[in-house]
Amino acid sequence: MSGLDHLTPLILTVITASTPLLFAAAGELVTERSGVLNLGVEGLMVTGALAAFAGTYVSGSAVIGVLCGALAGVLMALVFAALTLSLLANQVATGLALTIFGLGLTSLLGSGFIGVTVENIPKLNIPGLSELPVIGPILFGQDAMVYLSFACVGGIGWVLARTRIGLILRAVGASHDSAHALGYPVIRIRYLATMFGGAMGGIAGSYLSLVYTPMWAENLTAGRGWIALALVVFSTWRPGRLVLGAYLFGAITVIQLHAQGLGVDVPSQFLSMTPYLVTIMVLVIISRDHLKIQLNAPACLGRSFHPAQ
Amino acid sequence: MLRSTLKTLALAAIGGALLSVSAQAEPTKVGFIYVGPIGDHGWSYRHDVGRLAIEKELGAKVKTSYVESVSEGPDAERVISQLASSGHKLIFTTSFGYMNPTLKVAKRFPGVKFEHATGYKQAANVATYSARFYEGRYVIGAIAGKMTKSNTIGYVGAYPIPEVVRGINAFLLGARSVNPKVKVKVVWVNSWYDPGKEADAAKALIDQGVDVLAQHTDSPAPLQVAEKRGIVGFGQASDNIAFAPKAQLTAIIDNWDSYYVERAKAVLDGTWKKGDIWGGLKSTMVSMAPYTNMPADVKALAQKVEADIIAGKVHPFAGPIKDQSGALKAKAGEVLDDGTLLGMNWYVEGVEGKLPK
Numbered sequence: 005m006s007g008l009d010h011l012t013p014l015i016l017t018v019i020t021a022s023t024p025l026l027f028a029a030a031g032e033l034v035t036e037r038s039g040v041l042n043l044g045v046e047g048l049m050v051t052g053a054l055a056a057f058a059g060t061y062v063s064g065s066a067v068i069g070v071l072c073g074a075l076a077g078v079l080m081a082l083v084f085a086a087l088t089l090s091l092l093a094n095q096v097a098t099g100l101a102l103t104i105f106g107l108g109l110t111s112l113l114g115s116g117f118i119g120v121t122v123e124n125i126p127k128l129n130i131p132g133l134s135e136l137p138v139i140g141p142i143l144f145g146q147d148a149m150v151y152l153s154f155a156c157v158g159g160i161g162w163v164l165a166r167t168r169i170g171l172i173l174r175a176v177g178a179s180h181d182s183a184h185a186l187g188y189p190v191i192r193i194r195y196l197a198t199m200f201g202g203a204m205g206g207i208a209g210s211y212l213s214l215v216y217t218p219m220w221a222e223n224l225t226a227g228r229g230w231i232a233l234a235l236v237v238f239s240t241w242r243p244g245r246l247v248l249g250a251y252l253f254g255a256i257t258v259i260q261l262h263a264q265g266l267g268v269d270v271p272s273q274f275l276s277m278t279p280y281l282v283t284i285m286v287l288v289i290i291s292r293d294h295l296k297i298q299l300n301a302p303a304c305l306g307r308s309f310h311p312a313q
Numbered sequence: 314m315l316r317s318t319l320k321t322l323a324l325a326a327i328g329g330a331l332l333s334v335s336a337q338a339e340p341t342k343v344g345f346i347y348v349g350p351i352g353d354h355g356w357s358y359r360h361d362v363g364r365l366a367i368e369k370e371l372g373a374k375v376k377t378s379y380v381e382s383v384s385e386g387p388d389a390e391r392v393i394s395q396l397a398s399s400g401h402k403l404i405f406t407t408s409f410g411y412m413n414p415t416l417k418v419a420k421r422f423p424g425v426k427f428e429h430a431t432g433y434k435q436a437a438n439v440a441t442y443s444a445r446f447y448e449g450r451y452v453i454g455a456i457a458g459k460m461t462k463s464n465t466i467g468y469v470g471a472y473p474i475p476e477v478v479r480g481i482n483a484f485l486l487g488a489r490s491v492n493p494k495v496k497v498k499v500v501w502v503n504s505w506y507d508p509g510k511e512a513d514a515a516k517a518l519i520d521q522g523v524d525v526l527a528q529h530t531d532s533p534a535p536l537q538v539a540e541k542r543g544i545v546g547f548g549q550a551s552d553n554i555a556f557a558p559k560a561q562l563t564a565i566i567d568n569w570d571s572y573y574v575e576r577a578k579a580v581l582d583g584t585w586k587k588g589d590i591w592g593g594l595k596s597t598m599v600s601m602a603p604y605t606n607m608p609a610d611v612k613a614l615a616q617k618v619e620a621d622i623i624a625g626k627v628h629p630f631a632g633p634i635k636d637q638s639g640a641l642k643a644k645a646g647e648v649l650d651d652g653t654l655l656g657m658n659w660y661v662e663g664v665e666g667k668l669p670k
Contacts, residue, residue: 010520010521013516013519013520014520017513017516017517017520021513111350111382114352115352118352118354119352119354119555119556121555121556212509216509216512217508217509217512217532217534217537218537219508219533219534219537219556221350221352221353221506221508221532221534222350222352222353222382223350223382224508224509225509226504226507226508226509226510228509257510257513258513258516258517261500261510261513261514261516261517262517262520262521264499264500264501264514264517264666265467265498265499265500265517265518265521265523265666266521266666267498267665267666267667268666269667271669271670272473272500272501272503272669273501273503273669276501276502276503
């Protein structure tokens with residue numbers, strides 16, 4: 005087997021592993037940029053996964069399934085937003101509660117869907133282009149959601165950097181008092197940003213249960229939501245770096261499995277740790293530069309907004 | 314005087330009747346603790362089937378309860394002692410990693426009986442039980458040896474404990490009994506149950522040339538990947554043909570029903586004694602799912618190997634057996650004893666990679 009033959013399936017697996025992280029992290033990035041720290045990404049993802057699976061199973065269409073997943077994510081995020089933005093609950097605690105709630109709720113509701121299978125989402129197949137060696141299947145042979153993930157991240161980056169809406173969102177996250185003084189509806193913007201994050205988390209979950217492992221199993225997300233949260237910080241809240249981070253994590257996860265199969269003489273327990281170790285290392289390196297953090301982090305992240313009367 | 318005596322006698326009679334009625338009506342509580350969800354369609358699922366068998370057999374005399382997805386560690390001790398202190402008389406702890414928590418709680422509750430699956434330490438009120446899954450692994454190894462074209466077969470492993478290593482070795486020995494050129498590649502997921510990682514591990518193995526896939530993890534994810542990629546594989550702990558109608562060749566099925574019912578009856582009768590049961594294909598603790606998706610001669614071979622093991626004509630760990638370094642672990646004509654099997658922490662020759670310690 006030539007090296008190139010090895011490379012293509014490896015890259016394809018990396019793309020599959022990184023896409024859910026990219027979706028969830030992109031949504032969380034928008035939420036955090038508006039100043040809301042939503043730690044419940046894991047709960048959003050797992051609820052989206054169950055809703056998408058159920059939707060696809062009942063309707064027979066993957067598109068409806070993904071929409072159901074997104075809707076479920078929005079509803080969960082709405083609960084979080086109501087508690088933290090309107091009732092001024094502590095954002096960290098509420099986010100953690102959302103995760104636990106999501107995991108428990110899906111365990112309960114999902115028991116009827118265990119052992120059931122659904123149709124796969126078809127992959128794109130452009131005759132001619134998709135057959136090119138190496139880049140063919142990688143660039144032109146993916147399923148729709150991979151392309152969607154890049155479109156979303158690109159769209160988010162553009163909106164945040166170059167549009168008025170993006171500017172207002174960043175302003176709300178940087179200084180909610182000033183934004184309020186200027187007349188912008190801070191709470192409403194944060195609601196919308198949180199709901200967007202919920203939708204993206206739901207879509208990430210739907211990718212897991214419809215494409216990654218097309219089935220429903222309890223705790224399907226297995227901690228990926230937490231990785232997505234870390235990736236947002238890793239990327240210093242910049243969408244471009246988010247792609248880098250998601251793919252780095254996905255690549256290391258897949259490569260360590262390949263390394264085991266090749267018989268690399270490193271204990272498998274250590275290899276299993278490597279994706280998390282690398283993420284921690286990068287986070288530590290980034291955090292050492294206080295100026296960079298201050299320049300990039302939304303200054304009002306996690307702080308409740310009380311409009312002064 | 315007579316009246317008061319009569320009153321006392323009547324009260325005593327009623328009291329005695331009530332006592333005996335309540336003693337009869339009190340069902341024995343049997344508790345179960347699972348390492349994964351019963352929805353895993355694998356290991357924990359089969360234990361729950363055993364629990365339901367107890368309920369069916371013994372009806373109103375027992376009341377079963379279970380706690381699922383309890384991680385092996387301090388949480389386990391908390392859950393087991395909760396079951397013990399809430400009146401359960403028989404508790405099944407269904408994972409290797411529950412060994413020390415079970416023993417600790419057993420010391421504090423000498424009146425409660427514990428059954429620990431796949432462990433090797435007993436006590437006066439702790440029995441261990443396991444199934445000789447390796448017999449099933451030898452059979453699927455033989456099938457794999459025949460079905461592989463690339464002579465590379467894959468194994469998705471959970472943790473490198475003797476139980477799992479034994480399975481890998483039996484798998485390879487079974488494969489080599491029909492195909493001396495075959496090699497096994499192993500990838501460790503470091504979890505009993507993580508569908509995403511298991512799927513990734515399966516993909517990694519297939520990308521490295523594996524064309525028959527076996528697993529010792531609890532979800533059907535590797536088999537699903539096998540189905541998608543067009544190779545064949547084996548189900549684990551329960552029949553997963555629904556997840557992979559074209560890929561599953563057979564599955565090793567755990568049957569705990571008769572053992573569980575027997576032990577529950579023993580507690581009800583008061584005849585429970587600690588023991589260490591290790592049943593295999595013969596005792597039906599291990600059984601094979603119907604053989605499908607294979608040519609008739611391979612099916613015949615599989616059935617013959619199964620029958621030979623049951624009859625005692627073939628032992629999966631019969632010598633000569635060499636380990637990876639070439640050292641002879643069993644001479645020709647010798648069979649590895651149970652002790653060696655229980656503590657097995659070396660690979661046989663033909664498994665690729667080093668065993669993580």
